[in-house]
Amino acid sequence: MKSKLILFCGPSGSGKTTIVRHLLNMFSELSFSVSATTRTKRKNETDGKDYYFLTVDEFHEKIENDEFLEWEEVYANGFYGTLRSEVDRIGALGKVAIFDVDVEGGIHIKGRFGKNLLDVFVKPPSIEVLHQRLVARASETIESLEKRVLKAELELTYSDRFHHVIVNKELPVAFAEAENLVREFLKP
16 A cells, blocks of 8 residues: 655645644654755755755756656746655655645646545635735745735636645634644544
């Protein structure tokens, strides 16, 4: 039998990372699948913990070597991807990999893992709330913020491709919904 895997995806600013971090604190059997990216590291991020921060050339080399389960060029020279080695690393630990990826990446992962995957789409209550969350991060330029909001509007139309949708209006409610889904999925 294949290992179980858990996928949380949604637009940037939907709250998926916050929910995944909460679940990692609640369930000892989960392990975070660290994604690779070419974007600039934020102040509070650690290489190898939050992301594997790669140059565009390094990312291209890994694509050529078929080292990714999925990858996307989300923005011009802004690549994100899930390394095969991450799933192998987590499986070797006897843990369940939990992914926090963008929507396109989530669709690719869904196509590979089928019934062994719990797939959850996290939505903001509105595009306006998402915009406010992105502004509050204070990590975006005006141009990158506009790109993220436009992309989010498109990504929100994909929610019906996922088995579970959590509308993250109130974080404690979203946490409880996510916990219930994971608890049920992890049952033997």
